[in-house]
Amino acid sequence: MEMRYNPKAVEEKWQGYWEREQLFSVQEDPDKKKFYLLEMFPYPSGRIHMGHVRNYSIGDVVARFLSMRGYNVLHPMGWDAFGMPAENAAIKAKTHPAKWTYENIDYMRRQLKKLGLSYDWTRELATCDPSYYRWEQLFFVKMFKKGLAYKKKSYVNWCGTCQTVLANEQVEDGACWRCDQPVVQKEMEQWFFKITDYVEELLEYLDKLPGWPERVLTMQRNWIGKSFGSTIHFPLESGKGSIQVFTTRADTLFGATFMSLAPEHPLVDELCRGTEQEETVRAFVERSKQAKRGERAADLLEKEGVFTGAHCINPMTGAKMPIFVANFVVMEYGTGAVMAVPAHDQRDFEFARKYDLPIKVVIKASEDAPVPEPAALDQAFEEDGILVDSGDFTGMTSAQAREAITQALEARGQGELTVQYRLRDWGISRQRYWGAPIPIIYCDECGTVPVPEEDLPVVLPLDLDMPESGASPLPLSEEFVRTTCPQCGKAARRETDTMDTFVESSWYFARFACSDYDQGPLDPQRVGYWMPVDQYIGGIEHAVLHLLYSRFFTKVLRDMGYLQVDEPFTNLLTQGMVIKDGAKMSKSKGNVVDPDDMIRAYGADTVRLFCLFAAPPEKELEWSDQGVEGASRFLGRVWRLVHDNLEGLQAAAPYDGRAEVGSTLQALHRKTHQTIKKVTEDIEQRFHFNTAIAAIMELVNQIYAVQDKASQDPAYWPVMREAVETVVVLLSPMAPHIAEELWERLGRRPSIAKVPWPTWREESLKAEEILIVVQVNGKLRGRLTVPADVTNEDLEKAALADPKVQSFIEGKTVRKVIVVPKKLVNIVV
Template sequence: MQERYDASAIESKWQKIWEERKAFRADADPSRKKYYLLEMFPYPSGRIHMGHVRNYSIGDVIARFKALQGYNVLHPMGWDAFGMPAENAAIQNKIHPAVWTRENIANMRSQLKKMGLSYDWDREFATCDPEYYRWEQLIFLRMLEKGLAYKKSSTVNWCPDCQTVLANEQVEDNCCWRCGNEVDEKELEQWFFKITDYAQELLDEMENLRGWPEPVLTMQRNWIGRSVGCEIDFPVEGSDRKIRVFTTRQDTLFGATFMSLAPEHPMARQLTTDERRDEVEAFIARVRKMDRIVRSAGDYEKEGVFTGSYCINPATGARMPVFLANFVLMDYGTGAVMAVPSHDQRDFEFARKYDLPLVVVIQPDGEVLDPATMTEAWTGSGRLVNSGPFDGLDNEAAKEEIAAWLAEKGLGAQTVNYRLRDWGVSRQRYWGTPIPVIYCDSCGIVPVPEEQLPVLLPTDVEFTGEGGSPLARVESFVRTTCPRCGQAARRETDTFDTFVESSWYFARYASPHEEGAPVDREQVRYWLPVDQYIGGIEHAVMHLLYARFFTKVMRDLGFVDGDLNEPFTNLLTQGMVCMETCSCPEHGWLYPEEVRDGRCATCGAEIRTGRTEKMSKSKKNVVDPDHLIATYGADTARLFSLFAAPPEKDLEWNEQGVEGCYRFLNRVWRAVHDNLELVGQAGAVPEKLDSAARSLRRQTHKTIRKVTEDIEGRFHFNTAISAVMELVNAIYGFEERQRHPEVLREALETVVRLLNPFVPHIAAELWERLGHGESLESLGWPQYDREALVEDEILIVVQVNGKVRGKISVAADAEQKAIEEKALTEPNVARFIEGKTVRKVIVVPGRLVNVVAN
């Protein structure tokens, strides 16, 4: 056995062996219990980053561990391949998005294979494959047929630079999350999915997601935003129009003194009088540039503008001026709010600013509120006043009575409202799944016949960067004939939001080569749901919610069984990989390799060390995984990613930590190398062992138990690895190796077997060097021997009159009399009972001794 640990040679050797053997191929086998492990698939940007290394290392440990436990493990990989970056690259580099994407996939696939990940590469696909997106188009057609997909005019977030629609979640500080430029609003005809039809089920099913982190569930509950209240119509003065509001505070209806509309409300301009139009238009334009989250924040300055119109309070008949207000959003309720300034703090601040009236309709017990002297809104409970027939009622009880009164008079109705809005899926770009509909002047919107799927993306597309969808300029694609009447027609030139592709890919992995349907029901029945899903918490209210919705849609459309309600049984949201930033006064942010001995390698200036932040190319606090693997090996990269922090916590990059992991693997290598000749002929562990040998064997089996418990369910990889490190220390300290080579061999083999899921290359190599012809995988996961765990000696606490005064070591099978004698002679205990009479000695076997003396 070579003395030096050569990570590069070992890793390339075993990666080749695993690929040739198809070691991780998964086939459905009803006789075996399955385990479906999945990490969120990557966008093929061209290179993996340390976040990928960490994410996929976490998943690989679990997949390998479950396989060793005897599970039939499915662990696939593919590519979330559509999207704007490819189109932007096409414009910038004069390269077709398909070419750019395929080159990136090839490069990233090579990088992932160098990590030794246990993927079934036979199941690989990219969402830009026509064999994949044809089925997405079919699902859409079935949704259209069932009324779950529809088209309507809508105000959308519009990026003028990317020339596409953005979801609310894709707008950050009123800027596009892709290009960083300012976002506008635009009225467009858009395709929508009726996710709102599933709002209640999406909420109810969360009770069954016990393997999901509570923060993710909370984020989804808040995003869906269920609330029970009333819809109330406020007639517009001098018109037959009505402003509909949704409120959970119908008990305050009699105190509503003005109306607040979202600037995006469809009636905003309709209600604006000519003399108010310029001011209103300026306000709308200004508010559109404000961040939605900031607008809804409690401490944000409340601003508005009067439209010039009035509506009528249906309960009091009072005229209410209609304002546009920056804190009202179209995303909740109806986009209109009946303003009750006496009992809502935002309305109170707004009313004081614009000198609007206050009417108190809830008086707290023991107080009398005067609108003229109020300094803040009263939002607590109390009894109704100034509320006609409801005066004197407790305000909570009044909610039900006022709701019934409104319904009886035809003024409103009790209803459930959701913050969730239907999912807008139209995008004005080329590199996405074509939406399979045709527009005919005679027949209207016509679905593409299923037998004509897939509607393929044309390849003869020019990317000019001039804006708009490149598809719209491809006459050969746009011009077609109506499948119903045969007349000239045109194709839809919008493509799907990329979240559509990622909303069902996990189901396609069950049967990626199925040619007759989106999925093979039998394969899905065996493999789904995903047992363990791994990815970032930033996807909590987009990808994860959409995937849940799509699973229910595929169920209701009959593509999967009726009992498949949720896609992911357990969810692990891993933390970020962080690193401190470095900058030069002259050259700005610096990559780690641009720093030499605390100075800029270019100009020699002393660097400034900044905060530890998430690794990002913009701030150059990144580590190149290729360089890391070339320097230390993939096993070291994996080990550090797993050892430096628990999976759910942020990992702080530390070069010394990487070197420490590399030294540890060298130490393991030497432990086997230096003892190979000694343990090569060792037989079975004998029944009778001396104290030192029993101690090492006990440490071996304690480590098996510890590592098993830490991986199983808890994913405490860092403490599991730490336990193996302690066992390696015990091996180096074992002085009886010449007398007990069989105990040493058991310890060494255990280290290799326990490290296998974490660092599979070196484990496979060492296992082979130890003389084993069979693979580690064929042996399964090691089991600990309970008898070996029995302690020769145990540590017992000794108390004097209930206070700890010492500790003693005694034989595990020591008799009570011997324990008492040793406790009383322990020096510190003896000091505390000197000159006193020992009244009683209480022995709690295996735990403590309490001496009672006075």
């Protein structure tokens, strides 16, 4: 056995063995308890980064550990392969997105295999493959027939840089989630999935996910945004219709003095048309649409507006209310119209002061509080209180008035109690090429017609040239666009929008259960065995994107009969970012560490071990070159431990715990079983790999200490072998290559991945006990039986707490306590 550990040779050897033996390929086995472990699959950007390494190392430890614990573990890998980045990169490189994507997949697959990850590669899939997205198109067709997929004209989020529409969830602080450029509002015909049909179930089932981080649950609850309030109808002065307003503060209705509409509100154009205000309003609307959507929603802009020239009527007071278009009102919240109550809403207050609009106080703080003069206000009073100047409702509390006013409006047909949600339907149309074609045909005779199921997939043509502008070439392809109507047989045209890439990732986890199945999207038997995913691992940034969409899609597929589960992921771990020099690793910050360079320099096991040891999974990991060096040195110590003792270890049988051994060896045996218990519980219950590795390091230190003290003892080698083999097995999920090699060198058959996880013996955990004499002022007053490894501090506490001793020190002042380690305690009073 070589004295120095050679990671390259060892890792290539065992990666080849695992692949030849298909060691991690699994099948359904009703006699074994299943465990489906999944990390969020990567976008094939070209190279894996340290965030990937950390994420996949975490998952691999759990997968290997549970497999050794007897579970039938499914641990697959694939590629989230459609999307704008591939298209943009291909245009820049003057190549085709398909070529760029598949080359990246090949490269990244090799990188992942170099990490020694225990994936079942027989289940690999790429979402850009027609054999995958054909089933996604089938789901679309079925959703269209059920009314869950529909097309409508609406204002959408438009990224001019990416030349496509974005869903609300893909706009972050007013910018595109991909390119970070400003997003504007644009009116277009778009396809939507009716996620709002499932809004109440999506909200309710959050309480049934105890294995999810509370932070993610809170983010989804907030995004769904359920609120209880009232819808109030404000008649237009013209008599032609009304403005609908949702409010949670019906108690302030008597104080509403003007109306604010979102620039995108459909009534804006109608109200200003033909008036002196028309030109001014239209210019303001266009300017508002260019503002960052997130800044408008977060109320970060200076409040501006223009009068439309029209009025509406307050249904309670009968007062005329001027209608303004205001930049702080957005269509995504409520109805896109806000009844402005400047005395009791700060935004309205600032707006009213700016444009010299009336302010009317209708709530005071308490029964005894004076009613402030509007002119004396320096800010709005936004709390609940007692109604004033509110007709028959004066004197009521805000809570009473909300109900009473709504009931009064309802009786007159001017309002009703309403439950409102922030969540809007999912816009899935993308005006880009590299995506799954939407399976719809437009016919002048028959209208909008779904592609017949037997004609799927609608294959994305791969022979089109990519315009440098980023615009999709599909509308320019006569061969793709021209088709015949499946209903009447006349000339027709195909939809040229493609689906949002989040559609592919909303069901891939179910397809992994039967990725080779070609009789339908999902094999009921295999999906029934594996689903749901027992442990999902990925970034917090997907809390209201991928995770919400996946929950929705799972419920849709359940209702179609494809799945038998209500939720896709039972447990969720959101790992922290990898940071270096105080910032998240990124090319723009120049602080990226290349995993390939690290593997070449130190080996995959060292890189994995560092990522697992440096921080708990949910915390940020601060990159440290010294930490990587430390992980490398530790693996070197373990290697030398076996190398230096190989002959004696090979010749001995592991200690079974029955024979009498000296105290030093007994302490090592005890430490071995304590470590088994500690590592098992840290992985199984807490995912605290850092403390598990620390426990293994402590055991290695104790083995080295024993090596110097007990090598002449005839019982030495069996206890030594038990301890060393335990180190190797416990280390194997974290550093599998070196563990495989050492296991084989110790005379064991490969693979260590198939070795049962060790169990601890309760009787071996108990420390050897010793008798301690307790004195008070030098006289014997008691005896204590304590563990041999008791600390001086614990020994002092035990002596002072002993009932016999307490009878001699009661009512006296303890001046000092003298501890003679492992012999006596003398209490001076």
